[in-house]
Amino acid sequence: MPEVTLQTQPQRLREFFADLASATHSRLLLDYDGTLAPFRQQRMEARPYDGVIERLGRIQQAPTSGITMISGRPATEVATLLQPLSGIEIRGAHGLELRTAEGELEQMPLDDADADALRTARNQLEGFGMITALEEKTGGLALHWREQPTHATEQMRALAVRLWTPLIAGTSLRLLSFDGGLELRVTRPHKGDAVEAIRQALPCDARVAYLGDDATDEDAFRSIGTDGLAVLVRAEYRATAASIWLRPPQELLVFLDAWIAATCPW
Numbered sequence: 468m469p470e471v472t473l474q475t476q477p478q479r480l481r482e483f484f485a486d487l488a489s490a491t492h493s494r495l496l497l498d499y500d501g502t503l504a505p506f507r508q509q510r511m512e513a514r515p516y517d518g519v520i521e522r523l524g525r526i527q528q529a530p531t532s533g534i535t536m537i538s539g540r541p542a543t544e545v546a547t548l549l550q551p552l553s554g555i556e557i558r559g560a561h562g563l564e565l566r567t568a569e570g571e572l573e574q575m576p577l578d579d580a581d582a583d584a585l586r587t588a589r590n591q592l593e594g595f596g597m598i599t600a601l602e603e604k605t606g607g608l609a610l611h612w613r614e615q616p617t618h619a620t621e622q623m624r625a626l627a628v629r630l631w632t633p634l635i636a637g638t639s640l641r642l643l644s645f646d647g648g649l650e651l652r653v654t655r656p657h658k659g660d661a662v663e664a665i666r667q668a669l670p671c672d673a674r675v676a677y678l679g680d681d682a683t684d685e686d687a688f689r690s691i692g693t694d695g696l697a698v699l700v701r702a703e704y705r706a707t708a709a710s711i712w713l714r715p716p717q718e719l720l721v722f723l724d725a726w727i728a729a730t731c732p733w
């Protein structure tokens with residue numbers, strides 16, 4: 468993947484949006500936290516940036532385009548945060564959940580060994596009085612230390628690594644760092660598997676872009692295909708498989724406007 472520079476981005480974007488304008492099908496795949504919404508200590512206060520909901524509503528109504536959310540959050544949480552928007556397909560828990568556009572929720576069962584290890588990991592941290600910092604997700608646990616003082620952050624990380632590492636053997640579980648915490652979760656499906664499943668359900672000439680900010684989005688960036696567009700949305704650049712870098716919220720809004728201009732005939 469070529470290095471992302473501000474000089475190379477306009478050309479790649481122009482080519483993509485020119486293809487998008489003539490495409491008969493397209494789908495915009497979106498991570499939620501850090502991509503459409505800024506991080507908040509109170510998770511349900513992480514509302515989309517101003518202007519995002521209106522733009523997603525327009526894309527959703529475009530005759531040839533559509534939106535699928537792919538988030539680490541439970542799908543129902545994403546649906547709540549997107550209100551008043553409704554009717555959007557949501558892949559929650561990194562693809563372990565599918566919430567259809569009609570609002571029906573499907574959940575894939577966990578492997579027994581994975582479920583046992585997650586239960587043990589949760590109970591261990593509860594024993595250390597850290598349950599309030601722990602987010603229980605489908606297929607995973609996330610320990611959050613965003614906005615904690617630095618010394619507390621280091622202690623929380625060290626404890627979680629010491630307790631959780633021995634639980635991984637014989638499971639599909641992995642320890643993953645994210646901005647502001649550590650996650651223990653099943654590794655399949657991941658966001659890349661979700662992207663692959665969506666692409667297979669679309670016509671082969673459909674144009675697809677994926678926007679994400681976090682380490683868990685890298686699988687999705689790699690699954691987007693050579694015709695697709697992988698976009699890192701983040702205030703600061705980092706090494707990534709994405710070919711485009713946008714700084715939220717302003718450049719994100721410009722991107723969404725360009726998607727609307729390419730796909731909405733009115």
Ligand SMILES: [Mg+2]
Nearest residue numbers: 498500501681
């Ligand atoms: Mg994110």
